[in-house]
Amino acid sequence: MLSDGNIIVLGGGLAGLAASIAADAPVYEAASQAGGIACSDRVDGFTFDRGIHILQTTNLELLDWLKSLGVTFQEHRRNAYIYSHQTYTAYPFQVNTAGLPIGLRVRCLWQYLTRDRDSKAHNYEEWMYRTLGNGFADTFLIPYSEKFWTVSPREMTHEWTGNRVPQPSPAQVIRGAFWSKQTRIGTNTDFRYPHGEAGYGEVAAALENQARANLHLEHRAVEVDVERRRVTFANGQTAGYSVMVSTIPLPVLISICPQAPGEVRQAASKLRTNSILVVNLGIEREAISDRHWVHFPEKDVSFFRISYPHNFGPDVAPGGKSSISAEVAYSVNDGIDPEKTTERVIADLIRVGAMKSTDKIITRTTHNIPYAYCIYDMQRTEALRVIHAWLRSCSIIPAGRYGLWTYFWSDESILSGKKAGGTALERLAGQMSTNASS
Ligand SMILES: Cc1cc2nc3c(=O)[nH]c(=O)nc-3n(C[C@H](O)[C@H](O)[C@H](O)COP(=O)(O)OP(=O)(O)OC[C@H]3O[C@@H](n4cnc5c(N)ncnc54)[C@H](O)[C@@H]3O)c2cc1C
Known part of the structure; x- marks a missing residue:
C-alpha cells in the first residue's frame, strides 16, 4: 500500500498539484505527465497547448507565487x-x-x-x-x-x-x-503567457517540480472504497486515506465509488460538458497572422475558435514558421472523427483566409478533451448539491474545474486546489483531535 492514511489527492492537473503542495500530500495522476488540461505538447519544434491558454489573473499573490516557482511571463496586449x-x-x-x-x-x-x-x-x-x-x-x-x-x-x-x-x-x-475600433474592453485586454518553449505548460511544470516528491504518475484510480477509505489504481497499487482531495471529473469519481447511493449516481448522470477536439497545424511560412485568436460564430465553419501559438512566445514555433490551433466543440453523444475533422478544418481555414491553399503543412496533430467546459444547465446546481454533500460526508473534498464542475480559468483552479489542501489539513487535524479525545 502506497499510503496508509492522512491526506491524498486524486488527479495531477493544476488543482491537484496545488492541493498536494498545500497539504504536502501524495498526488495520484492517471496520465504519464502531470498538468492535465494545462499541459502543452511539443511536436517537431512546435509547442501546442491543449486549446488556447492565457493567464488573465488579477490575483497578484498567485502571480508572485508562480514567478517564485520559476515561471517567467511575457505580457501581451490582446489582438x-x-x-x-x-x-x-x-x-x-x-x-x-x-x-x-x-x-x-x-x-x-x-x-x-x-x-x-x-x-x-x-x-x-x-x-x-x-x-x-x-x-x-x-x-x-x-x-x-x-x-x-x-x-x-x-x-x-x-x-x-x-x-x-x-x-x-x-x-x-x-x-x-x-467608427471606432475598440479593443480595450473586456477582461483579458492584457494577458500573460510563459516565456519559454514549454508554452503554457510551463505553469504546470513549475507546480509539478514543487510537488515532485509526492507525485505518482500512471496511477489511474479505478475504485474508491469510501468505507475502508482506500483507493485502488489500475496498476494494482492501493492507497489508504483519512481525507482525500479529488480533482478528477465528478462523473468519473462517482462511477468508481461502488458505495455511492442511487441518488448520488443519478445526480452524477445529470452533469454535462461539451468536448473539444483541438487540431494543431505547423505551417511552413513566417508570420501568417499577427492575431492571437479569432472567434467563429457561424455554423458553416467547423471550429468555434482558432489561435496562432507562434504569436504567444518566441520559442513556441521554429524560426520562419507559423502555427494554428483550431478548437472544434462537439457533444459527447455525437463523438468526433479526428482525421475527417482535420481535413474539414484545413478546408475551412483556407475558406476564411486564415491560411492559403498553397501553404505547406509540416506538422499536424490533434488533442481530444472529453471533459472541456462544464455546462450550466438547469439541473447542475441541485445535482452538485447532492453529490458534494455525499462526498463531504465521506471525507472527500472536491476541487478544481471538474471536482467543483465549474467554469474555472487556470488561476481559479490552482487557487481552489490550494484551498482544498488547506481544508484537508484542517479536516485531518479535526479527526485526530476527535480520535485522541475518544
Ligand atoms: C479548451 C480550454 C481552453 C482553456 N483556456 C484557458 C485559458 O485561456 N486561460 C485559463 O486560465 N484557463 C483556461 N482553461 C481552463 C484551465 O485549463 C483549467 O481551469 C485547469 O487546467 C483545470 O485544472 P484542474 O486540475 O482542475 O483539471 P484537469 O486539468 O482536468 O486535471 C484533472 C486531472 O485528473 C486526472 N484524472 C482523471 N481521471 C483520473 C483517475 N481516475 N485517476 C487519477 N487521475 C485522473 C486527469 O488526467 C487530469 O490530469 C481552458 C480550458 C479548456 C478546456
Whole structure:
C-alpha cells in the first residue's frame, strides 16, 4: 500500500498539484505527465497547448507565487477578432460592428437601444436578449453559444456570465457601430503567457517540480472504497486515506465509488460538458497572422475558435514558421472523427483566409478533451448539491474545474486546489483531535 492514511489527492492537473503542495500530500495522476488540461505538447519544434491558454489573473499573490516557482511571463496586449459575415472585426463584437454590413449594424444597434431591460431572464438565451438585444443575440451570441456549448442557450442558466461575456456601455456600442475600433474592453485586454518553449505548460511544470516528491504518475484510480477509505489504481497499487482531495471529473469519481447511493449516481448522470477536439497545424511560412485568436460564430465553419501559438512566445514555433490551433466543440453523444475533422478544418481555414491553399503543412496533430467546459444547465446546481454533500460526508473534498464542475480559468483552479489542501489539513487535524479525545 502506497499510503496508509492522512491526506491524498486524486488527479495531477493544476488543482491537484496545488492541493498536494498545500497539504504536502501524495498526488495520484492517471496520465504519464502531470498538468492535465494545462499541459502543452511539443511536436517537431512546435509547442501546442491543449486549446488556447492565457493567464488573465488579477490575483497578484498567485502571480508572485508562480514567478517564485520559476515561471517567467511575457505580457501581451490582446489582438483578437471575430469572423462574421465574411468580415474580420475586432473583439468584442458588441463594440466593433463598424466594418459589418450596414443593415446588420443598424439592427444590432437599434435592438440594443430598445431592448427590454426590465424583463427577468429565466435562461441564458433570455439573458442575451435582455442584456444585448435581439440583433447581437441572433447574429453572434446565440449561434456562437450553440456551437460552443453544443446545447441550446434556453437549456442553460446565466449565472456563469459575469466577466466572461463583455457587457459594454451604450456609448461604447454606439461608437463601435459607426467608427471606432475598440479593443480595450473586456477582461483579458492584457494577458500573460510563459516565456519559454514549454508554452503554457510551463505553469504546470513549475507546480509539478514543487510537488515532485509526492507525485505518482500512471496511477489511474479505478475504485474508491469510501468505507475502508482506500483507493485502488489500475496498476494494482492501493492507497489508504483519512481525507482525500479529488480533482478528477465528478462523473468519473462517482462511477468508481461502488458505495455511492442511487441518488448520488443519478445526480452524477445529470452533469454535462461539451468536448473539444483541438487540431494543431505547423505551417511552413513566417508570420501568417499577427492575431492571437479569432472567434467563429457561424455554423458553416467547423471550429468555434482558432489561435496562432507562434504569436504567444518566441520559442513556441521554429524560426520562419507559423502555427494554428483550431478548437472544434462537439457533444459527447455525437463523438468526433479526428482525421475527417482535420481535413474539414484545413478546408475551412483556407475558406476564411486564415491560411492559403498553397501553404505547406509540416506538422499536424490533434488533442481530444472529453471533459472541456462544464455546462450550466438547469439541473447542475441541485445535482452538485447532492453529490458534494455525499462526498463531504465521506471525507472527500472536491476541487478544481471538474471536482467543483465549474467554469474555472487556470488561476481559479490552482487557487481552489490550494484551498482544498488547506481544508484537508484542517479536516485531518479535526479527526485526530476527535480520535485522541475518544
Ligand atoms: C479548451 C480550454 C481552453 C482553456 N483556456 C484557458 C485559458 O485561456 N486561460 C485559463 O486560465 N484557463 C483556461 N482553461 C481552463 C484551465 O485549463 C483549467 O481551469 C485547469 O487546467 C483545470 O485544472 P484542474 O486540475 O482542475 O483539471 P484537469 O486539468 O482536468 O486535471 C484533472 C486531472 O485528473 C486526472 N484524472 C482523471 N481521471 C483520473 C483517475 N481516475 N485517476 C487519477 N487521475 C485522473 C486527469 O488526467 C487530469 O490530469 C481552458 C480550458 C479548456 C478546456
